[in-house]
Amino acid sequence: MSRQRVLITAVVVTIVFIGLAAVLAVIFRPVSTERIEGGTIVRQNVLVGSTNPCVQCHANSTPGIVQQYGHSTMAAANVKCEDCHVVAADYPNAIAHEGTYVVNSPTPALCQKCHAQEVAQFNASRHGLPAYVAVAGSQDLSETHLAQYLSIAEGQPSPDKSRNAIAALEGDAITRFTCYGCHNIGRPHEDGSAGECQMCHLRHEFSLEQARKPETCNFCHIGPDHPQYEIYTESPHGIAYHTMGHTWNWEAEPGLITVEDIPAATCAICHISGIGAASTTHDVGDRLTWFLFDPVSTRRPAWTDNKVRMQTVCMECHNPNFVDDFYTAADAATERVNEWTQEGEDLRVALLQAGALTAEPFDEPIDFAIYELWHHWGRTAKFGVWMQGPDYAQWHGAYEVLQALAEVREYAVQHLPGYVHPRHAETESGGGSD
Numbered sequence: 001m002s003r004q005r006v007l008i009t010a011v012v013v014t015i016v017f018i019g020l021a022a023v024l025a026v027i028f029r030p031v032s033t034e035r036i037e038g039g040t041i042v043r044q045n046v047l048v049g050s051t052n053p054c055v056q057c058h059a060n061s062t063p064g065i066v067q068q069y070g071h072s073t074m075a076a077a078n079v080k081c082e083d084c085h086v087v088a089a090d091y092p093n094a095i096a097h098e099g100t101y102v103v104n105s106p107t108p109a110l111c112q113k114c115h116a117q118e119v120a121q122f123n124a125s126r127h128g129l130p131a132y133v134a135v136a137g138s139q140d141l142s143e144t145h146l147a148q149y150l151s152i153a154e155g156q157p158s159p160d161k162s163r164n165a166i167a168a169l170e171g172d173a174i175t176r177f178t179c180y181g182c183h184n185i186g187r188p189h190e191d192g193s194a195g196e197c198q199m200c201h202l203r204h205e206f207s208l209e210q211a212r213k214p215e216t217c218n219f220c221h222i223g224p225d226h227p228q229y230e231i232y233t234e235s236p237h238g239i240a241y242h243t244m245g246h247t248w249n250w251e252a253e254p255g256l257i258t259v260e261d262i263p264a265a266t267c268a269i270c271h272i273s274g275i276g277a278a279s280t281t282h283d284v285g286d287r288l289t290w291f292l293f294d295p296v297s298t299r300r301p302a303w304t305d306n307k308v309r310m311q312t313v314c315m316e317c318h319n320p321n322f323v324d325d326f327y328t329a330a331d332a333a334t335e336r337v338n339e340w341t342q343e344g345e346d347l348r349v350a351l352l353q354a355g356a357l358t359a360e361p362f363d364e365p366i367d368f369a370i371y372e373l374w375h376h377w378g379r380t381a382k383f384g385v386w387m388q389g390p391d392y393a394q395w396h397g398a399y400e401v402l403q404a405l406a407e408v409r410e411y412a413v414q415h416l417p418g419y420v421h422p423r424h425a426e427t428e429s430g431g432g433s434d
Contacts, residue, residue, distance in 0.1 A: 054082065057098075058081075072206050084106045085102040086100050089101045092190035093190060105196075105198070107189045107191055107193045108123070108193040108194065108195045109193035119193075119195075119197075119282075121281050121286070122197070124151070125284050126154050127195070127282075127284055128148075129145060129194050132183050132187050132188065133158075135167045135175065137162045138158070139160070139163075142188070142192075145188045145192075165361035184196055184199070199220075202216075208254070209250035212250055213250065213266070214229060217229060217267040221267075224372075224377075224396075230389070231383055231384050237388070240264035241266055244263075244264075249262065250262075257269070258276065259276070259316050265313075270287065271287060271288075272284065275316055276312065287310035287313065289304075290334055290386075292382045292383060293379060295341050296338050296345060297338055311327070314326075333385040334382050337378055337385075337401065340373075340402065340405055345374070347408050347409070347419075350416055351412060351415060351416055354415070356415035369404050376400070377401040377403075380393075383397075384397045385397075409422070
């Protein structure tokens, strides 16, 4: 009898628990921002009729951001404006606003209240402080930020990195609209954090589709020094995106994307998204094997682990033999470009030591040729190889490297005592030219 009572009690408790959980799930479930009408997805503003004072006021003063936020999954999950913007009175850059204190642009220190893992991964990435230091140098970093910078793989070789010479030459009046437009993605803040999450996750809609599409990466990854968007556009992956991307499921659940959702590589799929057995990461170098942006590329720390992670993504669509063959060929091409850029660097150092170059950067035309050899064309050739863009590997890459190297060699012939041009060295050794 006692056993029956226990059993009945257990059944009743279980039923009550399940019922209560179901009720709570209904009460607190996110309100969908989408509904289906006639087979078409229609987006709706979940803030319509909101009594939140921020919403009511900003619906008149800045209606655009209210519209954007009303269509976001964050608004649907009942995340309020105050949750991201309201801070203590003594918070760095806090401003008094309607009886509270707010920050206009929330920093990663505020984002990490809900997105701790994503911010931690971002902090360990090239998109973090190394992006900012590449322009501003490390000399003005706080002790906290310098320690963070040095903990990142890209920061360790250059603890005392100077301000970029081109940025110094152009001055703040120009770089406000040029270099910092992209490199502020790693900008340090007075609250101890660094970075601009909104560079990739545009406020206030925080759309998965927007963050995942290559056009967002295009804001910075374009142009002669890092033309990844152009390379992607001409690659087989880019062709698939431009011809079929409108049919893909851009709102797939984060971390659970399959090839049925997005069946070809995009920037996000290769570098960030969780797909198949590959986990999501906000460290954009987490799957890379080389420091391709360097004049002479070297392997990244833990590059073999990175390679496994990237190849896990590749093998969602390709077989292991294809992937291994591609990596072998791309490694060889990278080393070939390295040979050319190393020769250019050796000549630069020799010319400098011989007094044939001044220590002042970019005060002579040859300085630009030496710089473009690796910064524009060497990078582009390597990016073109790894992203499978033949025109950028060749005509905007290898060809331009050789043209710039030829110019540097001729300058060395004229200004570097004892320098022997390679074509003469081959003749003297009995070799021939190809």
